[in-house]
Amino acid sequence: DSGVTQTPKHLITATGQRVTLRCSPRSGDLSVYWYQQSLDQGLQFLIQYYNGEERAKGNILERFSAQQFPDLHSELNLSSLELGDSALYFCASSVAFGAYTDTQYFGPGTRLTVL
Amino acid sequence: GENVEQHPSTLSVQEGDSAVIKCTYSDSASNYFPWYKQELGKRPQLIIDIRSNVGEKKDQRIAVTLNKTAKHFSLHITETQPEDSAVYFCAARGKFYFGSGTKLNVKP
Numbered sequence: 698d699s700g701v702t703q704t705p706k707h708l709i710t711a712t713g714q715r716v717t718l719r720c721s722p723r724s725g726d727l728s729v730y731w732y733q734q735s736l737d738q739g740l741q742f743l744i745q746y747y748n749g750e751e752r753a754k755g756n757i758l759e760r761f762s763a764q765q766f767p768d769l770h771s772e773l774n775l776s777s778l779e780l781g782d783s784a785l786y787f788c789a790s791s792v793a794f795g796a797y798t799d800t801q802y803f804g805p806g807t808r809l810t811v812l
Numbered sequence: 813g814e815n816v817e818q819h820p821s822t823l824s825v826q827e828g829d830s831a832v833i834k835c836t837y838s839d840s841a842s843n844y845f846p847w848y849k850q851e852l853g854k855r856p857q858l859i860i861d862i863r864s865n866v867g868e869k870k871d872q873r874i875a876v877t878l879n880k881t882a883k884h885f886s887l888h889i890t891e892t893q894p895e896d897s898a899v900y901f902c903a904a905r906g907k908f909y910f911g912s913g914t915k916l917n918v919k920p
C-alpha cells in the first residue's frame with residue numbers, strides 16, 4: 698500500500714457524461730500528479746499540482762480539468778466523455794516537486810469505462 | 813520537452829536468466845531516474861531509482877546503471893523468477909514522462 702488513495706475504483710458511464718475522480722495523497726506529500734493509461738499503453742502525464750497550484754501540464758485535453766484543495770486532495774474532472782476516454786487513471790503524489798524529492802508513489806487507480 | 817525511449821518493448825527470458833532493459837533520454841538536465849514495475853491491472857510500484865551523481869545502484873537481484881554522457885540508463889534483473897513478469901517503466905526527471913514500457917515474461 699503506497700498510502701495514496703483513489704476513489705472510485707471503477708466507474709462506468711455513458712458518452713457525453715461528466716465524472717469526477719478523487720485522489721488523496723500520502724500524508725505529508727504536497728504534489729499530486731494525474732496520469733492516464735489506456736489499454737496496453739504507457740503512462741501519459743496529464744497534470745501536476747503542488748500545494749494547491751497547477752505546476753505542470755502534459756497531454757491533458759481541454760475537456761479535462763483538475764484542482765487541488767486546501768486539504769491537498771485532488772479531483773480530476775472529465776467532461777463530454779468519449780469512448781476513447783476509457784482508461785485507467787492514476788494519481789501519484791510526492792513530497793515536493795524538485796528532482797531529488799520527486800519520488801512518485803501511485804494510487805491504485807480508477808478504471809473508467811465509457812459506453 | 814523530455815523524450816524517454818525504452819527498449820525492448822517485449823522481453824521473454826527463461827527463469828534464472830538475466831534481463832536488461834534500456835532507456836535513453838534527451839534532456840541533459842535530468843538528474844533522477846526511477847524504475848517502476850506494474851503488474852496487470854495494478855498500480856506502478858517503484859522498484860529502484862538512481863540519482864545523477866551515482867553511476868550504479870544495486871538492490872538484491874535488481875541493479876540500475878547510468879551513463880550521463882551517453883544519456884542512457886539500464887535496469888538489470890538477475891536470476892529472474894516468474895514473479896518478475898510484469899511491465900517495467902523507466903522515467904527521467906526533469907519532466908514527468910515515462911518510457912513506453914517493457915513487457916517482461918519470465919518462462920518457468
